[in-house]
Amino acid sequence: MNAVANIQAEPLLRVQGLSKWYGHVLGCRDVSFEMRPGEVLGVVGESGSGKTTLLKCLSGRLVPSSGQVEFETRRHGLTDIYALSEPDRRRMQREDWGFVHQNPRDGLRMRVSGGANVAEPLMNMGQRHYGEMRRSTVEWLERVELDTSRIDDKPRNFSGGMQQRIQVARNLIHGPKLVFMDEPTGGLDVSVQARLLDLLRELVRDLGLAVIIVTHDMAVARLMADRLLVMRRGEVVETGLTDQVLDDPQHAYTQLLVSSVLQI
Amino acid sequence: MAYVSVKGGEKAIENAHLWLAEARRGDPSVAEVGVDQIREQLSLAVDRVMAEGSCYDPGLAALAVKQARGDLPEAIFLVRAYRTTLPRFGGSEPVDTEKMHVRRRISAAFKDIPGGQVLGPTFDYTHRLLDFTLAAEGLPPPAPAPASETPSSWPMPTIGSVFAHEDLLEADARSEAETPFDLTREPMSFPAGRDQRLQALARGDEGFLLSLAYSSQRGWGSTHPLCGEIRLGDVAVEFVPEELGFPIEIGEVTLTECQMLSGFAGSAERAPQFTRGYGLAFGHSERKAMSMAIVDRALRHREVGEQADAPVQDEEFVLYHSDNVEASGFVQHLKLPHYVDFQADLQLIRRLRREHFERLNPVQEAAE
Amino acid sequence: MTEASPPANLAERYYNYAYLDEQTKRMIRRAILKALAIPGYQAPFGSREMPVPYGWGTGGIQLTAAIIGPDDVYKCIDQGADDTTNAVSIRKFFAKVADVATTEDTSDATIIQTRHRIPEQSLKAGQVLVFQVPQPEPLRGLEARETETRAMHAYEEYGLQYVSLYENISAYGRIAATAGYPVMIEERYLMSPSPIPKFDNPKMDDNEAILLFGAGREKRIYALPPHTRVRSLDFEDYPFEVQSWEENCALCGAEDSYLDEVVLDDAGNKMFVCSDSHFCGERRKAGHSGPMAGHQLDQTVEGNTP
Numbered sequence: 030m031n032a033v034a035n036i037q038a039e040p041l042l043r044v045q046g047l048s049k050w051y052g053h054v055l056g057c058r059d060v061s062f063e064m065r066p067g068e069v070l071g072v073v074g075e076s077g078s079g080k081t082t083l084l085k086c087l088s089g090r091l092v093p094s095s096g097q098v099e100f101e102t103r104r105h106g107l108t109d110i111y112a113l114s115e116p117d118r119r120r121m122q123r124e125d126w127g128f129v130h131q132n133p134r135d136g137l138r139m140r141v142s143g144g145a146n147v148a149e150p151l152m153n154m155g156q157r158h159y160g161e162m163r164r165s166t167v168e169w170l171e172r173v174e175l176d177t178s179r180i181d182d183k184p185r186n187f188s189g190g191m192q193q194r195i196q197v198a199r200n201l202i203h204g205p206k207l208v209f210m211d212e213p214t215g216g217l218d219v220s221v222q223a224r225l226l227d228l229l230r231e232l233v234r235d236l237g238l239a240v241i242i243v244t245h246d247m248a249v250a251r252l253m254a255d256r257l258l259v260m261r262r263g264e265v266v267e268t269g270l271t272d273q274v275l276d277d278p279q280h281a282y283t284q285l286l287v288s289s290v291l292q293i
Numbered sequence: 294m295a296y297v298s299v300k301g302g303e304k305a306i307e308n309a310h311l312w313l314a315e316a317r318r319g320d321p322s323v324a325e326v327g328v329d330q331i332r333e334q335l336s337l338a339v340d341r342v343m344a345e346g347s348c349y350d351p352g353l354a355a356l357a358v359k360q361a362r363g364d365l366p367e368a369i370f371l372v373r374a375y376r377t378t379l380p381r382f383g384g385s386e387p388v389d390t391e392k393m394h395v396r397r398r399i400s401a402a403f404k405d406i407p408g409g410q411v412l413g414p415t416f417d418y419t420h421r422l423l424d425f426t427l428a429a430e431g432l433p434p435p436a437p438a439p440a441s442e443t444p445s446s447w448p449m450p451t452i453g454s455v456f457a458h459e460d461l462l463e464a465d466a467r468s469e470a471e472t473p474f475d476l477t478r479e480p481m482s483f484p485a486g487r488d489q490r491l492q493a494l495a496r497g498d499e500g501f502l503l504s505l506a507y508s509s510q511r512g513w514g515s516t517h518p519l520c521g522e523i524r525l526g527d528v529a530v531e532f533v534p535e536e537l538g539f540p541i542e543i544g545e546v547t548l549t550e551c552q553m554l555s556g557f558a559g560s561a562e563r564a565p566q567f568t569r570g571y572g573l574a575f576g577h578s579e580r581k582a583m584s585m586a587i588v589d590r591a592l593r594h595r596e597v598g599e600q601a602d603a604p605v606q607d608e609e610f611v612l613y614h615s616d617n618v619e620a621s622g623f624v625q626h627l628k629l630p631h632y633v634d635f636q637a638d639l640q641l642i643r644r645l646r647r648e649h650f651e652r653l654n655p656v657q658e659a660a661e
Numbered sequence: 662m663t664e665a666s667p668p669a670n671l672a673e674r675y676y677n678y679a680y681l682d683e684q685t686k687r688m689i690r691r692a693i694l695k696a697l698a699i700p701g702y703q704a705p706f707g708s709r710e711m712p713v714p715y716g717w718g719t720g721g722i723q724l725t726a727a728i729i730g731p732d733d734v735y736k737c738i739d740q741g742a743d744d745t746t747n748a749v750s751i752r753k754f755f756a757k758v759a760d761v762a763t764t765e766d767t768s769d770a771t772i773i774q775t776r777h778r779i780p781e782q783s784l785k786a787g788q789v790l791v792f793q794v795p796q797p798e799p800l801r802g803l804e805a806r807e808t809e810t811r812a813m814h815a816y817e818e819y820g821l822q823y824v825s826l827y828e829n830i831s832a833y834g835r836i837a838a839t840a841g842y843p844v845m846i847e848e849r850y851l852m853s854p855s856p857i858p859k860f861d862n863p864k865m866d867d868n869e870a871i872l873l874f875g876a877g878r879e880k881r882i883y884a885l886p887p888h889t890r891v892r893s894l895d896f897e898d899y900p901f902e903v904q905s906w907e908e909n910c911a912l913c914g915a916e917d918s919y920l921d922e923v924v925l926d927d928a929g930n931k932m933f934v935c936s937d938s939h940f941c942g943e944r945r946k947a948g949h950s951g952p953m954a955g956h957q958l959d960q961t962v963e964g965n966t967p
Contacts, residue, residue, distance in 0.1 A: 152823040159896040302746035377710040480705040480880035626716025633777045637839030637858045
């Protein structure tokens with residue numbers, strides 16, 4: 030696995046003592062971990078466990094109350110992302126990251142075609158050749174197994190699963206180093222979910238991507254993640270390699286999560 | 294039909310103005326309406342023009358109504374364009390509506406309220422039947438309404454002071470800024486402070502605010518408003534001249550004030566309480582003041598942590614589109630010539646049509 | 662009112678020179694200086710209510726009022742022509758309130774106020790071209806919220822604009838914008854050139870004159886100092902191009918000017934004439950003529966000197 034291959038590499042992301050409070054209400058508390066290039070990290074827990082808050086803080090969308098999120102940036106090396114100026118942070122988010130939302134409506138421009146949605150990150154990176162962008166878009170639609178003749182259709186004319194594939198292509202086309210995924214298969218039928226998961230796993234492996242995937246679904250975690258963070262009431266209660274955590278859970282809460290998935 | 298030249302704009306404009314003057318006067322055998330008649334007998338039209346024209350001068354507003362042939366947005370525009378040229382000596386002290394000489398004061402919150410319910414001159418509870426006796430002219434003026442047996446109290450406690458001892462109603466926060474935001478001097482900016490918002494609403498189109506308030510009541514961003522109080526009457530305006538250093542009274546204005554109450558369930562930091570929406574307008578403008586109060590409250594969703602997804606809660610949407618002088622001008626500017634852009638569009642559409650038919654019929658094209 | 666009292670509506674008796682009070686003019690001049698210092702940036706200003714409706718040139722009028730003086734020579738055009746109704750109305754306004762000489766001659770004017778066109782004749786150093794702008798925000802058609810579009814300019818995030826051009830090519834095989842074609846200023850700010858035809862876009866680049874843009878209703882001023890780099894957006898394989906006609910001007914025969922289509926009858930006959938009426942008249946005076954020289958329109962244009 031990639032994680033093993035890159036174990037000696039410099040960290041891509043380093044999180045230290047990250048906490049987020051909403052007034053008196055706890056979002057997440059004292060989260061620390063490191064991630065290396067090519068590693069897939071799963072964040073699991075039931076709803077309300079703080080995993081969405083954590084994802085927002087990690088991805089630069091929510092300023093933490095304390096702690097640091099350092100990322101290996103193209104321009105400044107390993108830097109606290111909240112210490113960057115806002116233009117710099119936004120540029121880094123555009124160039125180095127991807128973000129796949131649970132609901133494709135949150136991640137796509139619904140009023141422009143699927144093709145333009147996929148091509149936009151290239152334009153954001155300064156590409157100005159229509160023909161070349163069109164070619165890359167077609168290539169990516171093929172990679173996510175979409176009918177390329179529908180390149181100019183609007184997202185609303187695609188099914189939920191296909192919209193999610195457009196979103197995936199849009200978030201990978203510009204060659205990001207790190208992709209955040211928030212319950213990427215959450216809103217889909219079981220059969221559609223399985224096919225999308227297969228595709229995601231293949232793409233992540235082929236591209237050697239680092240991914241942070243948030244899910245409440247232990248089956249998704251098992252399939253996608255190299256390593257897991259188990260969250261409960263805003264705190265990380267257990268971490269470890271996926272197989273280790275799932276096959277031999279140490280914390281009572283993890284045992285409960287794992288057993289509930291086994292019952293299904 | 295042959296082409297008729299559109300040149301010679303100058304002469305056309307002059308003639309149009311002459312025709313307009315003639316149309317304004319109407320049939321010359323009918324007596325001309327006087328500005329004082331408008332001021333006294335179309336007083337609610339005058340009040341609306343003062344309110345949305347942001348200029349308190351009944352005589353000027355009546356003149357504008359006459360000049361605009363009764364078109365109130367046009368009259369408002371005339372008053373605004375005049376007002377903007379006036380020199381500014383300074384800002385008055387905030388008016389104290391508790392010290393209003395009340396002509397009308399009602400509360401829907403309490404059956405009896407300190408100061409009492411005063412119905413005043415209102416259309417409420419009239420039957421909307423055309424009164425054909427009004428069509429006959431020269432009737433003697435109506436007999437004066439009987440005076441109240443008990444003179445209304447002064448000062449007349451506001452809903453705020455009625456609640457003051459219990460903290461059930463949020464207190465009025467005084468703005469931290471020394472001088473309030475002035476939309477007539479500064480462009481809109483976001484997020485808008487409440488001063489900017491209230492000024493925009495006070496100048497805003499009555500019809501637009503009415504529809505927004507109505508939409509909120511019907512469930513599009515509802516705040517479950519209750520009419521805490523409406524009052525109408527005259528208040529003194531005070532001004533502090535620099536050379537004196539203390540306030541002197543410079544005149545009186547008629548105002549309509551409305552306080553809408555909405556419940557608030559409380560949050561981690563704040564105890565449950567009633568919150569307010571505020572409406573204030575020049576003259577007797579009840580519909581306007583009530584609508585303004587509902588919209589004001591709906592726009593305060595951030596302060597109380599309400600979900601905001603209705604048009605009435607969208608600050609940019611409401612504030613950018615409430616001014617009828619801006620709206621009317623921009624909608625009607627479509628009357629100006631657009632030949633140049635239309636020519637550009639025409640060229641493009643012709644080209645796209647040609648390509649469309651070429652695609653449909655490539656063989657025939659090739660044969661030609 | 663006695664017979665001797667002045668007519669109540671005479672503007673000069675009741676208003677300051679050039680209509681606006683001096684404090685307002687200073688405020689507008691400060692906004693102009695700010696706009697000139699950051700070419701393409703939309704500077705907010707405290708736009709005043711004017712005696713003409715919003716959308717009818719209130720921004721341009723305020724700019725002109727802030728910079729005009731008695732020695733100026735003022736020209737005002739709408740759709741390229743000096744005698745369109747609104748241009749006539751605005752020119753009369755300044756003749757009355759600012760006591761300036763007016764002209765139709767592009768080279769004689771020190772201030773040219775315009776709606777929808779840039780004159781065909783090149784402008785010179787010392788001239789100021791004042792544009793009337795209905796919507797200063799080039800991104801407004803793509804994003805309705807001002808709070809969003811301001812952030813896009815601040816962070817130089819113009820992907821959305823390119824997305825719209827990309828969609829044009831996918832749908833029509835070309836960039837379909839014809840007027841108000843977006844431009845990039847000094848490779849920093851995306852700017853709307855106001856609804857001029859894209860034909861006029863290249864005239865903005867490296868212009869010797871000062872170009873001022875005023876949006877009264879939206880309360881924004883932006884500006885291009887002389888010799889600013891102005892680039893019309895495009896793709897490498899779909900380069901920017903301007904309109905061209907198969908016809909020449911029917912009156913003066915010009916091959917390279919922007920043409921208006923004039924419908925001659927209801928049988929489909931039409932003629933094309935220069936949109937810039939002064940340019941066309943000058944060419945005819947110099948002896949140029951087109952296929953329909955002597956047409957009724959020809960006389961009206963020439964006979965129309967105030």
